[in-house]
Amino acid sequence: MxxxxxxxxxxxxxxxxxxxxxxxxxxxxxxxxxxxxxxxEPAELGELAEALLEHDAVWAEWRAAHVLLVERQIGGLPGTGGSSGVSHLRGAMHRRFYPELWEVAGGRAPAAAVSGGRGRPGLP
Structure with a gap:
């Protein structure tokens, strides 16, 4: 219908x-x-997968920096919208946009992140 x-x-x-x-x-x-x-082509798909993993890694770096910034600014106070603040953000730090790609990649960081791509430090 x-x-x-x-x-x-x-x-x-x-x-x-x-x-x-x-x-x-x-x-x-x-x-x-x-x-x-x-x-x-398999190479095309590999490049796309690497780009998506890089996107996820950049967001993970941003989340980590954001947690530190919020912790410095508000400490243990409640966050916006009544959230628990820093503890809420820490709980969200490990979210991934593409968990299936991370599973296929074996949890490794994308090549650009490991090599410090675009001036960013590598991820652990």
């Missing part, structure tokens, strides 16, 4: 949706040969 203006109704896949079954992101499978530009 189509929704308004031909859009999919809630709970129905959108027209042309190529998300793989069980895909939690709802994005098309990157290996999909039917996508624009044809099949993806």
């Amino acid at each position: 189509a929704g308004v203006a031909g859009l999919a109704a809630p709970g129905e896949p959108a027209a042309g949706d190529r998300a793989a079954p069980g895909n939690r992101t709802g994005l098309p499978d990157a290996r999909d040969a039917g996508g624009p530009g044809g099949p993806r």
Whole structure:
């Protein structure tokens, strides 16, 4: 059943949706040969995976710096919105945008982060 203006109704896949079954992101499978530009090359996918891991690593560095800044500024006081402040931020430090990629990568930091890419120190 189509929704308004031909859009999919809630709970129905959108027209042309190529998300793989069980895909939690709802994005098309990157290996999909039917996508624009044809099949993806393994090197292309590796570069994309490295870029996504680098993105995650940069956010992890920012979160760590942010925790230190907040700790210095408000100490043990409650945070904005009534959060527990620093302890709330510390709990969020280990969140990852792409946990499946980290699993595949064996938990290692992306190559650019390890080598200090773009002037940033490497991650542990």
